[in-house]
Amino acid sequence: MPLPKIYNWERVRSALKLLAARFPDDFPTWVLIGGGACWFYRESLKQADDQDFPVPKCTVEEEQIWLSKDVDFMGLTVVEAEDLFQSPFKPETHTISFAGLEVDFLEEGLRLTMRDALTSVREVRTDDFVFFVLAPETLFAEKCALLANKERPQDRLHHAVLVQFLKHEFCSDLESPDTLDSDDWVLRARDVKTTDLQFFVNDNRFKQRLAHAIGALNSDKHKRIKHWAKNHLPGYAE
Amino acid sequence: MLRPGHIRLPKNETAEAARAAGFERKQRWKELPGNRYTPEELRAMSAEVGPITMRSVRTKRRVMHIT
Numbered sequence: 258m259p260l261p262k263i264y265n266w267e268r269v270r271s272a273l274k275l276l277a278a279r280f281p282d283d284f285p286t287w288v289l290i291g292g293g294a295c296w297f298y299r300e301s302l303k304q305a306d307d308q309d310f311p312v313p314k315c316t317v318e319e320e321q322i323w324l325s326k327d328v329d330f331m332g333l334t335v336v337e338a339e340d341l342f343q344s345p346f347k348p349e350t351h352t353i354s355f356a357g358l359e360v361d362f363l364e365e366g367l368r369l370t371m372r373d374a375l376t377s378v379r380e381v382r383t384d385d386f387v388f389f390v391l392a393p394e395t396l397f398a399e400k401c402a403l404l405a406n407k408e409r410p411q412d413r414l415h416h417a418v419l420v421q422f423l424k425h426e427f428c429s430d431l432e433s434p435d436t437l438d439s440d441d442w443v444l445r446a447r448d449v450k451t452t453d454l455q456f457f458v459n460d461n462r463f464k465q466r467l468a469h470a471i472g473a474l475n476s477d478k479h480k481r482i483k484h485w486a487k488n489h490l491p492g493y494a495e
Numbered sequence: 496m497l498r499p500g501h502i503r504l505p506k507n508e509t510a511e512a513a514r515a516a517g518f519e520r521k522q523r524w525k526e527l528p529g530n531r532y533t534p535e536e537l538r539a540m541s542a543e544v545g546p547i548t549m550r551s552v553r554t555k556r557r558v559m560h561i562t
Contacts, residue, residue: 297561300561301559301561304561304562378556379556379557379558379559380557380558380559381558381559381560381561382558382559382561383560383561383562384562390559392557438555441555441557
């Protein structure tokens with residue numbers, strides 16, 4: 258019986274680096290989605306080392322199912338990917354094998370469309386290459402839809418990481434007012450609350466940290482966030 | 496001058512023939528060089544418009560760093 262394939266951030270990173278080197282013209286138009294994108298946010302959360310919002314602990318069994326393949330992207334149709342990789346799409350695994358990697362190109366998610374994937378992205382700079390990853394609020398919306406419609410154990414693990422990452426980022430952005438983009442913050446908060454109505458309600462530590470940081474913001478410069486808090490953050494008052 | 500939408504055209508053979516002739520004339524016009532955007536022109540225009548969604552216009556793309 259073959260040993261199970263070991264997936265981790267280093268493996269995702271190596272896969273991205275290899276694809277970036279082999280397809281320099283096409284790679285910048287692809288957006289990392291799925292488990293690989295969740296693992297990127299898991300690694301970012303780990304490196305942020307936020308005591309309030311740590312990376313959720315996983316058992317050995319959960320680690321085995323955390324990631325089911327190397328990398329998933331949006332940005333090409335299956336036919337375009339087959340042409341580019343010169344390798345057939347395998348319906349049973351929903352991947353294309355290339356240079357020892359299992360690569361998937363998704364054309365449509367439950368909520369996610371190609372257009373969402375191309376307009377809701379972040380640029381990620383590593384020491385030696387750049388890639389694009391689906392924005393966490395959009396990935397979170399897709400994960401919530403998957404949880405509601407499918408029974409896949411890895412979706413629960415990915416969802417738990419995204420919740421922690423989003424909470425950490427909402428707080429840490431507010432705690433750096435010099436670089437805080439109020440419009441972007443409120444748009445992300447709206448997206449997340451649209452996906453999960455209780456996101457800003459249930460966690461007291463999260464609410465306290467948000468309220469404290471928003472209370473300390475300059476009323477003129479960040480009035481849009483203060484206005485949001487008055488209407489959407491339970492218990493917030495100036 | 497454009498015909499207002501609430502004024503219906505008559506539905507008889509003469510009107511149908513005029514409509515068909517007009518449709519053909521328009522299709523011929525579309526096929527003339529310069530009267531239709533090429534896929535390359537559409538892609539270039541789309542790139543200039545940038546990332547727009549129905550709810551928001553995000554002009555800046557967030558950059559993250561990871562080791």
